[in-house]
Amino acid sequence: MTSRKSGNSKAGERAKDEDSERVYDIVLFGATGFVGMLTAEHLAAHAPEGVRWAIAGRDTGKLEALRERLSAINPACAELPLVRADVADAASLRDMASHARVVASTVGPYLTYGQDLVGACAEAGTDYVDLTGEPEFVDLMYVKHDARARETGARLVHSCGFDSVPHDLGAYFTVQQLPEDVPLRVDGFVRVGARFSGGTFASALNQFGRGPQMVAAAKDRRRHEPRPVGRKAYAPPGAPRYASEVGAWALPLPTIDPQVVQRSARTLERYGPDFRYRHY
Template sequence: MTDRQFDVVLLGATGFTGSLTAEYLATHAPAGTRWALAGRDGGRLRALRDRLGVDAGVVEADVADASSLRRLAEAGRVLITAVGPYIRYGEGVVAACAEAGTDYVDLTGEPEFVDLTFLRHHATAVRTGARLVHACGFDAIPADLGAFFTVQQLPEGQPIRMRGYLSIGALPSGGTFDSALTALARWRSGTVARARRRRVEPVDQSRRVRGVSGRPGYDRTAGAWVLPLPTIDPQIVVRSARALDRYGPDFSYGHFVALGNPLKAAALGTGAIGVFALAQVPPARRALSRLRPPGSGPTPQQRAKAWFRLRFVADGGDRRVVTEVAAADPAYGGTAKMLAESALCLAHDPLPSNAGQVTTAVAMGDALRARLDAAGISFRVVESR
């Protein structure tokens, strides 16, 4: 792809997370990186470019126009899309990248979209050499690369039991809230898509890899009250484990949110059940979406106070390790950093040879972890015995 016009193209650059990603690229893309801002409104894109003071290209493209997406995919080596919810607006972008052999990254947390992408576009991407890498933001890089880092601290060839415990202080953006409501409203079709994927996806029968749901309650290992987190994160971790022998012959993973007291745990659990129920009713779902409309997000002051810590406890053989991934502003500054560094890693770093729908651990592994560590997202061993 040396004849491509751009190394990295950012679609949805004028949205909330897209503009943060553009700001990050403007200050952190290596010298000589050829990159472009893309979206429907050329005037807004040029205004963003002028505000950033960068020599970036501007490409007009609409997710509803397949021909514009084809031209966009053919113009770049790596395409970032920040246009969601992806189940509504994402498939055309994936299809264009798969056909053009263009590497693709997004920040989706929508399992149905990821499963449908595998069913419809994985084979094409394998043929053309495109790497389709989903969930390159707070969902699910800390979980995926954190689990990968943790496995590397354990003896090889041993069964591994791992649990991840998330503590977080952050507010969602309107786009994230809209995507979550959409996923909840589509849980039935999402279940169907996952079942279809399981029927056709190859599985290595010589190894046992699984996710475990766990139970809410007090967890002595975490020293906190925990609730299972049925997000895309544990699904991504399990897919990395199935693809990489380093996770051992028998690997299990559970993913939880850790809270300081039972009242918070009960309130969060009850609230989640209520939102799920309301998301099934279109008028109620629309009313909920107005609480935090797409395009809105936390203020710079709120983001400055945001934080997260994802702690892993893993047992393998006769060893136990505790590791941690942590950073400030996970929801948006951090997600923009992860998204941009994923694209730069694909564009510039020597990486394993693979294609099709792959996870961050499979596609980039240590190279991306090193980039993120240098960018302020820390990966460290807390305890090893």
């Protein structure tokens, strides 16, 4: 993730000026997929008045059908703009990024389909969000695009879905209830009863076969990413144990969530001088 505040001020000023000239406030890429449609329906029902948003994908016919469906939720969506963009067409991704203040992507597996779009947003100074749970993808994008995103003012924010918003905010809320400036030990427990979407299942299968590449990407990121000075924040893998605090056996959860919590802890001093997080 990058922040305009951490880049140089001139880049931030340029990005702010360019934002006002963009055609769209939000472009939802992958709108006709499972999660994309859920997101589009939410925007149709709840987007603040005056927000200029569009749906994007490679199949214009499917986009038109989705627009008709959304117009039943909000009649104003009958005029919703459609943007044709394809992960196999880098020029279309650059064009989409250049016309949006924010691109929200639901197109995964991200390691397979998402890299060019992140690069396009970093280059255009366009904010980018996704819902990836793929650690290798996140680490690669940091190494490849963080420096350029800081120059252009783009903010690249990954894992904005179930991976990893509940866990990241849950840990932060917990920390706020605890004493300041002392070592903290937080364990997170997740109990779910949902089914995988097709994209999530494909991402999981892809990750299971890329253990060495995932480790290499994490090491490369550690070489590039600065560490906090005078503070520690780490997320070691836990061991199976009976967790008396929840009255059940707990198994380590091999997801991206501990990595996301650790990054927040390294960024914010409120997590204290010595923070440890384990995820079950």
